[in-house]
Amino acid sequence: MDKFLLRQQVLERLAEDLLQAEQAVQAAHETATHEENVAENKYDTLGLEAAYLATGQARRAEAIRQAMALWRQFRPLPYDASKGIQLGALVCLVDSQDRQQQLFLGPDGGSMKLGSGDQLVQVISTEAPLGKAVLGKCEGDEVSIRLAPGRQQFEVLRVH
Known part of the structure; x- marks a missing residue:
């Protein structure tokens, strides 16, 4: 993408x-x-x-x-594994049911879903709970966020 x-x-x-x-x-x-x-x-x-x-x-x-x-x-930079996920990263997460979701971390004010080919990409800011949770993470890392009924776990599958 x-x-x-x-x-x-x-x-x-x-x-x-x-x-x-x-x-x-x-x-x-x-x-x-x-x-x-x-x-x-x-x-x-x-x-x-x-x-x-x-x-x-x-x-x-x-x-x-x-x-x-x-x-x-905003000019998204290439992913640098030594810094982990930063603003501008395109992240693929997978949850415990093997459902994948694509995230694009951008500046504030752009929260929306976009179509890219046959995939949906959720655009979020680094101020969103999931955006904060993935900052600094790398491929293979676990990410956890608190939701109303409990916690949701993800694994960082790919980062671009």
């Missing part, structure tokens, strides 16, 4: 998310400022609610812009 292609897919998905967020901001702003939504009494809060929604959507759009800036600057 090509890490730079995955990076480009993340940027494309973030651009789509940003467009949707900006459209939501516009729609909420239009609702908040529409003349029919002027409050007639203290219980008439549609305009106020739309204004709060517009503010929240604007914050979401700004968070996406910041994530895009991080991903544009």
Whole structure:
């Protein structure tokens, strides 16, 4: 799998998310400022609610812009076994039922699933619990994370 292609897919998905967020901001702003939504009494809060929604959507759009800036600057490096798994690693984990999953460790704001050929790749940050757990690990190492019902164990199968 090509890490730079995955990076480009993340940027494309973030651009789509940003467009949707900006459209939501516009729609909420239009609702908040529409003349029919002027409050007639203290219980008439549609305009106020739309204004709060517009503010929240604007914050979401700004968070996406910041994530895009991080991903544009991000240059995944080749795996260095002496350092273990680091930001930019493409990791294949296997669980106790022999199910494999592909992870791509990237900057914040890019948590998503991407298709690469016939495989799904989960993009996570190093701040995610599983991202933190794999940092510094090498092929063959065990990884354990705490989930609500207990712990989940993985083995690092491959790293690129």
